[in-house]
Amino acid sequence: MEKFDVLIIGAGVVGLACAREISNEGLSVVVAEKNSSFGEETSSRNSEIIHAGLYYKPGSLKAKLCIEGRRRLVELCREHGIPFKLTGKIIVSITEAETGQLEALKRNAEECGADTLTMLTGKEVAAMEPAVTASSGLLSPGTGIIDTHSLMAFFLRSAEENGAIVVFDSPVEEITPEDGLYRIALGDRDATRFASRVVVNAAGLNADGVAEMAGIDTDKHGYRLHLAKGEYFRVGGKSPVSRLIYPVPKSGGGHLGIHTVIDLAGSLKLGPNEYYVTEIEYSVNPDNLAPTYDSVRKFIPGLEISGLSPDMSGIRPRLYLKGEEVRDFVICDERDKGLPGFINLIGIESPGLTAAPAIARHVSSLVKPYL
Numbered sequence: 596m597e598k599f600d601v602l603i604i605g606a607g608v609v610g611l612a613c614a615r616e617i618s619n620e621g622l623s624v625v626v627a628e629k630n631s632s633f634g635e636e637t638s639s640r641n642s643e644i645i646h647a648g649l650y651y652k653p654g655s656l657k658a659k660l661c662i663e664g665r666r667r668l669v670e671l672c673r674e675h676g677i678p679f680k681l682t683g684k685i686i687v688s689i690t691e692a693e694t695g696q697l698e699a700l701k702r703n704a705e706e707c708g709a710d711t712l713t714m715l716t717g718k719e720v721a722a723m724e725p726a727v728t729a730s731s732g733l734l735s736p737g738t739g740i741i742d743t744h745s746l747m748a749f750f751l752r753s754a755e756e757n758g759a760i761v762v763f764d765s766p767v768e769e770i771t772p773e774d775g776l777y778r779i780a781l782g783d784r785d786a787t788r789f790a791s792r793v794v795v796n797a798a799g800l801n802a803d804g805v806a807e808m809a810g811i812d813t814d815k816h817g818y819r820l821h822l823a824k825g826e827y828f829r830v831g832g833k834s835p836v837s838r839l840i841y842p843v844p845k846s847g848g849g850h851l852g853i854h855t856v857i858d859l860a861g862s863l864k865l866g867p868n869e870y871y872v873t874e875i876e877y878s879v880n881p882d883n884l885a886p887t888y889d890s891v892r893k894f895i896p897g898l899e900i901s902g903l904s905p906d907m908s909g910i911r912p913r914l915y916l917k918g919e920e921v922r923d924f925v926i927c928d929e930r931d932k933g934l935p936g937f938i939n940l941i942g943i944e945s946p947g948l949t950a951a952p953a954i955a956r957h958v959s960s961l962v963k964p965y966l
């Protein structure tokens with residue numbers, strides 16, 4: 596049985612960021628990933644937006660880690676040549692009544708510590724984005740887009756240079772605490788076993804299942820994940836907008852509203868919508884094309900429905916159902932549950948990509964006392 600200081604479960608953007616950060620401290624790290632490559636799940640099925648941290652509850656992990664993560668992400672991109680662009684984003688109000696909501700959003704963002712935001716009149720929005728019709732707007736110049744695959748490849752390379760080992764086709768199937776170590780059985784061909792002092796559960800959509808493997812009652816502790824699917828529809832031809840354009844979010848939910856998603860190649864998608872599912876399945880329902888188009892046409896009236904086609908989907912690992920209160924990320928050393936050094940990361944939905952470098956630093960601070 597091979598022994599490591601830290602075993603990380605999951606090679607998505609969060610697990611890989613943690614592997615880099617922790618191996619930078621000179622600790623021995625192994626990452627076990629059930630798929631044959633990295634980032635094949637939520638980390639490659641999202642909007643690839645570097646969020647500025649506008650929407651979250653001030654003081655929450657989502658707010659703090661998004662804002663710190665954005666700053667670190669931009670630094671990493673600049674230092675290491677990871678493709679990104681600070682496109683800017685405008686949240687647009689359609690009615691006068693929504694303008695009050697934009698002002699409230701601005702105050703919330705400022706309380707969270709987000710970068711400077713500017714209120715725009717409808718005319719100013721139209722001058723910046725001629726295809727957009729709005730009664731007012733809120734400009735976030737610090738929002739951008741990133742090539743997530745390049746970011747993950749960078750984290751992986753950098754962790755491996757530090758000596759970390761990443762094993763693919765290696766689903767973690769058993770976790771047994773024994774003599775101050777965690778013994779981990781992988782369901783690979785050779786039935787490999789590892790032992791580690793610390794375990795980081797970064798298993799994304801399966802993080803509640805992995806917590807259960809360690810003996811945690813997920814229902815009792817509020818760790819049960821629900822699957823909230825989001826679909827995207829591609830817009831053919833040249834994008835009519837150069838920034839990310841969002842509607843005012845409906846109050847209460849975790850959904851930011853169907854918006855424009857531009858990528859680094861300049862093409863445009865609309866999405867993601869939101870509905871709960873019971874299985875992980877990524878087909879796109881063509882019946883959702885018209886409602887998606889209708890949402891965006893409210894602020895881009897010249898958009899033609901004939902140019903839209905189903906594109907891809909992703910699934911949010913949610914700790915709450917529709918109508919329930921939005922929950923924060925769970926990032927917790929489970930010492931109080933009798934599992935010291937077992938660090939759970941549960942409900943890492945958006946802004947998990949943006950927050951990844953800051954989540955990694957936070958996790959590293961939880962790991963240090965054990966090693």
Ligand SMILES: Cc1cc2nc3c(=O)[nH]c(=O)nc-3n(C[C@H](O)[C@H](O)[C@H](O)COP(=O)(O)OP(=O)(O)OC[C@H]3O[C@@H](n4cnc5c(N)ncnc54)[C@H](O)[C@@H]3O)c2cc1C
Binds near residue numbers: 609642799911943947
């Ligand atoms: C529709 C959508 C849009 C989004 N848009 C944005 C955005 O624009 N900006 C942003 O900041 N965030 C966004 N997010 C959120 C972001 O994508 C996630 O927070 C982030 O990708 C989570 O990364 P992760 O590493 O935690 O999870 P994942 O990428 O899901 O990685 C978890 C890994 O664990 C592995 N695993 C699971 N179980 C086991 C096991 N038993 N053994 C071994 N391996 C296991 C999986 O195979 C997987 O590779 C969006 C999410 C969705 C769904």
